[in-house]
Every structure is written in C-alpha cells, then in structure tokens.
Amino acid sequence: MNKEYLEQWLNVGECVNVQMPNEIFEDLSKGEFKSFNHKCFAYAYYYLICYIYRNALYGGETDQYSQHNIINVFTSDKSSVSYITKSGGLLDEIGYTRTTTDYPVTYYMDGGILEFGLIKELRKKIPNLEMNHSPRFCVKEPIKGMARFDGEDYTGTFYSFQNTHKIAVENFIKIISDKKLGHVGLYIYGYISMMCDKYNNKFQITNAQLGELVGCSERTMKKYTQRLEELNLIASTRVYYDKKQLDKVYSII
Structure with missing residues (x-):
C-alpha cells in the first residue's frame, strides 16, 4: 500500500x-x-x-x-x-x-x-x-x-x-511503504531502536553480529541497514582500532 x-x-x-x-x-x-x-x-x-x-x-x-x-x-x-x-x-x-x-x-x-x-x-x-x-x-x-x-x-x-521501544507511526509508514524495506526492514529498525535506547543512542556492533542476533545473514543485514540510512531513519559511524575498520556504531535519527 x-x-x-x-x-x-x-x-x-x-x-x-x-x-x-x-x-x-x-x-x-x-x-x-x-x-x-x-x-x-x-x-x-x-x-x-x-x-x-x-x-x-x-x-x-x-x-x-x-x-x-x-x-x-x-x-x-x-x-x-x-x-x-x-x-x-x-x-x-x-x-x-x-x-x-x-x-x-x-x-x-x-x-x-x-x-x-x-x-x-x-x-x-x-x-x-x-x-x-x-x-x-x-x-x-x-x-x-x-x-x-x-x-x-x-x-x-x-x-x-x-x-x-517506540516506532513513530510516520516511520512505520515510511518503512512499510518502501519496497526495499517492508516488514523485514521494520523488524531490523525496531531491534536497532531497542538497542539504541539501551546504549544512549550509540549501539556498537558488527553487521555479522547483528545479523546473528536478529536471525539473518550479514549480507541481508547490510542491505537493510544501508537502506534505512538512505532514508535517514538511522545513522552509523565506524570504529577504528589500529587503523582497522571494526564495529559500526548505530544511532536512531
């Protein structure tokens, strides 16, 4: 719809x-x-x-x-x-x-x-x-x-x-009506929202670990989180140790 x-x-x-x-x-x-x-x-x-x-x-x-x-x-x-x-x-x-x-x-x-x-x-x-x-x-x-x-x-x-955890109805509609997100995107967004609430809007994790927690592959997680970022629903930054990219830090916008 x-x-x-x-x-x-x-x-x-x-x-x-x-x-x-x-x-x-x-x-x-x-x-x-x-x-x-x-x-x-x-x-x-x-x-x-x-x-x-x-x-x-x-x-x-x-x-x-x-x-x-x-x-x-x-x-x-x-x-x-x-x-x-x-x-x-x-x-x-x-x-x-x-x-x-x-x-x-x-x-x-x-x-x-x-x-x-x-x-x-x-x-x-x-x-x-x-x-x-x-x-x-x-x-x-x-x-x-x-x-x-x-x-x-x-x-x-x-x-x-x-x-x-809260999902504003405007965001629900934005996610559900997007052909690249749908109810899978909503589930992932809801999980990240919950964790951001717990960690002062700074949820640090790799996509592989996040996929394991949620129940999908790293590739699936990457696809959906990228789309959520494109729609300005979440944001992420990289954490570096010894000049190596490691975890992402997610936040809800």
Missing part, C-alpha cells in the same frame, strides 16, 4: 504512537515460524494491531480494519501467514494476541487510567445499533498492550513504557 493511503487509513496526526515490548524479539525467536520473513511479518503485524486498537480506529468505518485489510498491508498472500494470525494461531499461542468480537469504539481517561469503550457495552445501551461490518467481524486484542505480568491489569505497554 502506498504512503498516502496509509497516512489516511491510520489517521496520522490525530492518533497516538504505541510502544513495543522489548521482549518481543526473544519471544518471537522461540516461535515456530516457517521463515525469517514470517517472523518479521509477525512483528510488523503486532505493531499495527496495537496501533489500531490503542487508537480505537474500529469506532469509525469498522470494516476498513478487518483482518484481511490489515494483513494486506504486508502481503497479498494471506494464506501463507494464516498460521500466524488465525484464531488459535501462533501469535495467540504465544500470548501476544487474542481473537475477539468485542472491539474498542472509543477510549478515554478515568482517574488518570486509560480505558476503552467496547462495542458489546455500547450494544447493551443501544440494542438496535446497526453494524457497519459483517456479522463474522473479529479483531485481534494485543494482550501485551493490556497486561505483561501474569495477566495483571494495567501493566501492558499501553500503560507502562518500561522496557519498551
């Missing part, structure tokens, strides 16, 4: 950004994905459902945010990733998502705490409320947004930014 469509679809300028849990990289690495590409898809997909849920975008033209349309942002082959996104699929299994028909139509603050107004509550108040979507419409609730610690309420990334 192109940049202009995504900006309108995601209501950029009116919505708030979301945080991603740092543990997502370790958790996804334990999942039985069919490929590195699919692992990256799962990360990008989770970011998008967090953003849509947190901003209660379902409260507008609900059917715009069907699972079909969300997946189409990343791939035209829905069947290839259905094992990740379906009800009871991989993301449901590892505790990152829950398939539900009860979606947020609004959000508000109650005593300083973020709360969501859900469609089932609204239908109790307005029994004859017309649906603007198919009867089988369902969404993915981002569980880590709500709770991260043994199901304790209000401990998720919507409430606490501790041990999280």
Whole structure:
C-alpha cells in the first residue's frame, strides 16, 4: 500500500504512537515460524494491531480494519501467514494476541487510567445499533498492550513504557511503504531502536553480529541497514582500532 493511503487509513496526526515490548524479539525467536520473513511479518503485524486498537480506529468505518485489510498491508498472500494470525494461531499461542468480537469504539481517561469503550457495552445501551461490518467481524486484542505480568491489569505497554521501544507511526509508514524495506526492514529498525535506547543512542556492533542476533545473514543485514540510512531513519559511524575498520556504531535519527 502506498504512503498516502496509509497516512489516511491510520489517521496520522490525530492518533497516538504505541510502544513495543522489548521482549518481543526473544519471544518471537522461540516461535515456530516457517521463515525469517514470517517472523518479521509477525512483528510488523503486532505493531499495527496495537496501533489500531490503542487508537480505537474500529469506532469509525469498522470494516476498513478487518483482518484481511490489515494483513494486506504486508502481503497479498494471506494464506501463507494464516498460521500466524488465525484464531488459535501462533501469535495467540504465544500470548501476544487474542481473537475477539468485542472491539474498542472509543477510549478515554478515568482517574488518570486509560480505558476503552467496547462495542458489546455500547450494544447493551443501544440494542438496535446497526453494524457497519459483517456479522463474522473479529479483531485481534494485543494482550501485551493490556497486561505483561501474569495477566495483571494495567501493566501492558499501553500503560507502562518500561522496557519498551517506540516506532513513530510516520516511520512505520515510511518503512512499510518502501519496497526495499517492508516488514523485514521494520523488524531490523525496531531491534536497532531497542538497542539504541539501551546504549544512549550509540549501539556498537558488527553487521555479522547483528545479523546473528536478529536471525539473518550479514549480507541481508547490510542491505537493510544501508537502506534505512538512505532514508535517514538511522545513522552509523565506524570504529577504528589500529587503523582497522571494526564495529559500526548505530544511532536512531
């Protein structure tokens, strides 16, 4: 999907950004994905459902945010990733998502705490409320947004930014809409963003080591980091020892 469509679809300028849990990289690495590409898809997909849920975008033209349309942002082959996104699929299994028909139509603050107004509550108040979507419409609730610690309420990334990393929606769109980056580029950008947060925006590592941590080859890492630099999303400098080029030092712009 192109940049202009995504900006309108995601209501950029009116919505708030979301945080991603740092543990997502370790958790996804334990999942039985069919490929590195699919692992990256799962990360990008989770970011998008967090953003849509947190901003209660379902409260507008609900059917715009069907699972079909969300997946189409990343791939035209829905069947290839259905094992990740379906009800009871991989993301449901590892505790990152829950398939539900009860979606947020609004959000508000109650005593300083973020709360969501859900469609089932609204239908109790307005029994004859017309649906603007198919009867089988369902969404993915981002569980880590709500709770991260043994199901304790209000401990998720919507409430606490501790041990999280942020990807501004403008950067999400810039990366996803770029044909050379896509969801793989987003995954790599997210990992570098997390590490830059930990190391005062100076993350020192070789491309070979970074590829090993992320789960791809040095060649793949070099290709994607170069493109991220070309788009002014990250920057890097070289570290020299005894006049030899060694590690790179990455920073988020």
